[in-house]
Amino acid sequence: MRTRWLWVALALLLSFWVLFPIYVIALSAFSNRAEISAWPKSFLPEHFSLETIAFFFGVEGVWKATLNSVIVAVMTMVFSIGLGAPAGYALARFGFSGKDAYRLLILLTRAFPIAILALPLTIRFIELGIYDTPLAVALVHTALALPFAILVSYSLFLGIPREFEEAAWTLGCTRIQAFRKVVLPLALPGMAATAIFAFVISWNEVFAAAVLTLQNRTLTAYLLTRLVEAPLYFQFAGGFFLIVPSLIFIFAVRKYLFSMWGIASR
Amino acid sequence: MINERTLPYLLLAPSIAFLLVFFAWPLVEAFVVALTDASGAWSIDNFETMAADIYFQDALVNTLLLVIVVVPLQLALALAMAVLLRQLDAGRDLYLYVWTIPLGISDLAAGIVWLVLLSERGYINTVLAGLGLIEGPELWLSYESPWALFVAVVIAEIWRATAIVLVILVAGMQLIPKEYDEAAEVFGAGRWQRFIKITLPMMKPSIQTALILRTILAFEVFAVVVALGGRDLPVLVSEAYFWQFEYQDSGVASAYAVLILAISMLATFIYLRVLRVREEQLA
Numbered sequence: 434m435r436t437r438w439l440w441v442a443l444a445l446l447l448s449f450w451v452l453f454p455i456y457v458i459a460l461s462a463f464s465n466r467a468e469i470s471a472w473p474k475s476f477l478p479e480h481f482s483l484e485t486i487a488f489f490f491g492v493e494g495v496w497k498a499t500l501n502s503v504i505v506a507v508m509t510m511v512f513s514i515g516l517g518a519p520a521g522y523a524l525a526r527f528g529f530s531g532k533d534a535y536r537l538l539i540l541l542t543r544a545f546p547i548a549i550l551a552l553p554l555t556i557r558f559i560e561l562g563i564y565d566t567p568l569a570v571a572l573v574h575t576a577l578a579l580p581f582a583i584l585v586s587y588s589l590f591l592g593i594p595r596e597f598e599e600a601a602w603t604l605g606c607t608r609i610q611a612f613r614k615v616v617l618p619l620a621l622p623g624m625a626a627t628a629i630f631a632f633v634i635s636w637n638e639v640f641a642a643a644v645l646t647l648q649n650r651t652l653t654a655y656l657l658t659r660l661v662e663a664p665l666y667f668q669f670a671g672g673f674f675l676i677v678p679s680l681i682f683i684f685a686v687r688k689y690l691f692s693m694w695g696i697a698s699r
Numbered sequence: 700m701i702n703e704r705t706l707p708y709l710l711l712a713p714s715i716a717f718l719l720v721f722f723a724w725p726l727v728e729a730f731v732v733a734l735t736d737a738s739g740a741w742s743i744d745n746f747e748t749m750a751a752d753i754y755f756q757d758a759l760v761n762t763l764l765l766v767i768v769v770v771p772l773q774l775a776l777a778l779a780m781a782v783l784l785r786q787l788d789a790g791r792d793l794y795l796y797v798w799t800i801p802l803g804i805s806d807l808a809a810g811i812v813w814l815v816l817l818s819e820r821g822y823i824n825t826v827l828a829g830l831g832l833i834e835g836p837e838l839w840l841s842y843e844s845p846w847a848l849f850v851a852v853v854i855a856e857i858w859r860a861t862a863i864v865l866v867i868l869v870a871g872m873q874l875i876p877k878e879y880d881e882a883a884e885v886f887g888a889g890r891w892q893r894f895i896k897i898t899l900p901m902m903k904p905s906i907q908t909a910l911i912l913r914t915i916l917a918f919e920v921f922a923v924v925v926a927l928g929g930r931d932l933p934v935l936v937s938e939a940y941f942w943q944f945e946y947q948d949s950g951v952a953s954a955y956a957v958l959i960l961a962i963s964m965l966a967t968f969i970y971l972r973v974l975r976v977r978e979e980q981l982a
Binding site for chain 1: 800
């Protein structure tokens with residue numbers, strides 16, 4: 434019985450280790466300038482204030498960068514699902530030659546650092562005239578998110594019995610109708626989780642966004658280039674604002690986290 | 700014609716085309732850019748410039764040290780968390796949810812979070828002063844105390860990226876049949892013995908996956924380091940970034956990228972050899 438309490442205590446300690454830093458940055462983001470440079474620090478919220486957050490969004494470029502981040506992330510989401518879902522469906526439903534080679538290709542892509550993709554593409558994008566656009570960043574982010582989207586949709590479609598579709602065919606549905614009316618509704622929640630994941634991969638990515646943009650910065654790229662000169666309270670508000678979507682995301686996809694990683698890590 | 704035989708290829712074609720254009724091609728291109736000089740002739744000038752740069756050696760050493768220190772600690776911590784999770788009776792889902800939160804946090808945000816804690820007038824210093832260990836605000840994150848900067852990056856990386864190891868390990872642990880553990884218990888194996896003799900060997904495939912993935916990502920450590928220390932603690936990716944962005948020299952930046960790729964591949968190869976997974980262990 435004593436060890437039970439020890440386990441619970443350890444689990445609580447680990448939860449504290451994860452949550453405390455998040456609590457502290459939230460505390461900083463919702464305090465005023467004086468408190469951020471105060472010494473010693475107070476661990477309880479004493480003067481709730483929107484001053485720091487308001488200042489952050491008042492700085493020129495922040496809204497634009499946020500908007501760019503959202504545009505890039507939505508594009509990444511659409512591209513990865515649009516390209517990844519059909520591939521996942523093909524892998525799950527058909528036996529064909531070259532299947533193993535294709536799966537190997539997908540796994541291999543995960544071994545490559547983002548720097549090796551982003552740097553040469555910078556040069557090509559300048560030539561093509563799409564350097565410094567959300568599209569350019571979204572294309573590189575899709576290269577990151579696509580292998581993941583393929584593997585996850587593969588496992589999703591595999592989980593939907595083929596018999597359902599076959600039954601629909603015998604009842605007179607065409608392949609497309611059967612897919613739309615039978616498979617799609619069942620796959621939709623998982624697909625949504627995959628899409629959210631692609632969104633967050635893009636929202637969080639720093640390196641490619643930083644080398645591929647100049648004027649049209651995403652939020653991460655914008656914050657990175659402001660790190661040197663910006664005052665601490667500006668950085669703290671930015672850091673907090675970057676984290677908020679992640680918290681919502683992990684909450685939204687928590688059910689799928691393990692089925693996604695279970696398959697994606699094999 | 701669209702029929703049963705061509706349909707799968709049609710469905711795969713867009714993704715293959717995309718990966719060729721945005722993966723295979725830039726990969727080749729990176730080698731070409733790294734291995735040509737300004738006039739377009741083949742040369743190893745870029746690599747020589749890279750190796751001769753004052754930041755190069757520090758960047759290489761720091762990156763390797765970070766991987767060597769961070770990855771084993773993360774594996775140990777994630778294993779402990781996964782095992783602990785199995786011992787708990789209630790609230791398992793809630794703990795798991797909390798522990799995986801950092802999975803969604805970007806490395807830049809993680810760096811800033813630890814900046815809040817570790818800055819001169821930050822929370823850690825407040826605690827240290829409260830305990831009487833330091834007298835007043837103390838500057839840790841500076842080039843004058845590189846070891847403190849290194850420790851800060853290690854802590855921030857462990858905080859941020861242990862979750863991915865945990866998720867892979869928990870997914871792997873779920874595949875182990877409960878009966879094995881129960882059988883060993885019937886035969887009198889203790890808790891520690893069961894962990895060493897059953898759980899750990901059964902988890903070898905997921906440990907291998909987690910190690911490879913985490914190591915590759917650890918070689919790419921970037922924004923955490925820049926957020927905490929700027930260029931005071933150079934690493935390979937931050938140097939690639941500075942060469943591309945500050946010096947506008949794609950050649951040397953690509954040389955860094957090629958080096959990072961080479962090291963990652965080498966590490967993956969070593970893991971695959973050392974932790975060889977036999978066919979029957981693949982669940």
